[in-house]
Amino acid sequence: FPFRLFPLREHGMNWRAKPLTCQEIQAFKKSQEVMQRFVRSYQLMLRFYGIHLVNEETGELKRAENWAERFQNLNRFSHNNLRITRILKCLGEMGYEHYQVHLVKFFLTETLVNETLPNVKRSALDYFLFTVRSKRKRRELVYYAWQHYKPQGSFVWGPHEKLSKYR
Numbered sequence: 001f002p003f004r005l006f007p008l009r010e011h012g013m014n015w016r017a018k019p020l021t022c023q024e025i026q027a028f029k030k031s032q033e034v035m036q037r038f039v040r041s042y043q044l045m046l047r048f049y050g051i052h053l054v055n056e057e058t059g060e061l062k063r064a065e066n067w068a069e070r071f072q073n074l075n076r077f078s079h080n081n082l083r084i085t086r087i088l089k090c091l092g093e094m095g096y097e098h099y100q101v102h103l104v105k106f107f108l109t110e111t112l113v114n115e116t117l118p119n120v121k122r123s124a125l126d127y128f129l130f131t132v133r134s135k136r137k138r139r140e141l142v143y144y145a146w147q148h149y150k151p152q153g154s155f156v157w158g159p160h161e162k163l164s165k166y167r
């Protein structure tokens with residue numbers, strides 16, 4: 001179900017699903033209706049994960065009212081991490097890079113700062129971070145992760161010398 005909502009230019013777990021073409025992506029982007037449906041699908045999945053899209057323009061997120069119950073589900077079932085990675089990649093394909101940044105930062109905050117999603121931490125660092133298309137934004141997120149990672153000396157997602165001089 002989420003796989004059809006968030007198509008990619010690569011094969012996923014469902015080998016019968018055909019990867020998107022660049023032409024299809026361009027056609028989607030030109031259709032206001034398709035793009036509105038895409039954002040609604042994104043909101044639907046966010047609600048499933050206990051997250052609320054505060055602002056459609058900026059992509060700002062916050063915890064939904066049912067976050068505690070939904071985070072239990074996220075912590076318990078690691079297959080959600082594959083879906084989140086897929087959603088993040090699709091956001092980039094569809095021109096919603098700013099949504100990517102907010103979603104990744106949300107998961108970094110919940111895993112590293114609030115420590116509410118310990119079983120999502122590895123995926124957030126190994127996969128979610130590296131779906132962000134903007135090199136500058138990705139660097140900012142790596143720096144943010146490094147600032148909040150404990151113990152900082154064990155952080156392996158960026159060179160410590162560069163991170164300590166960042167900004």
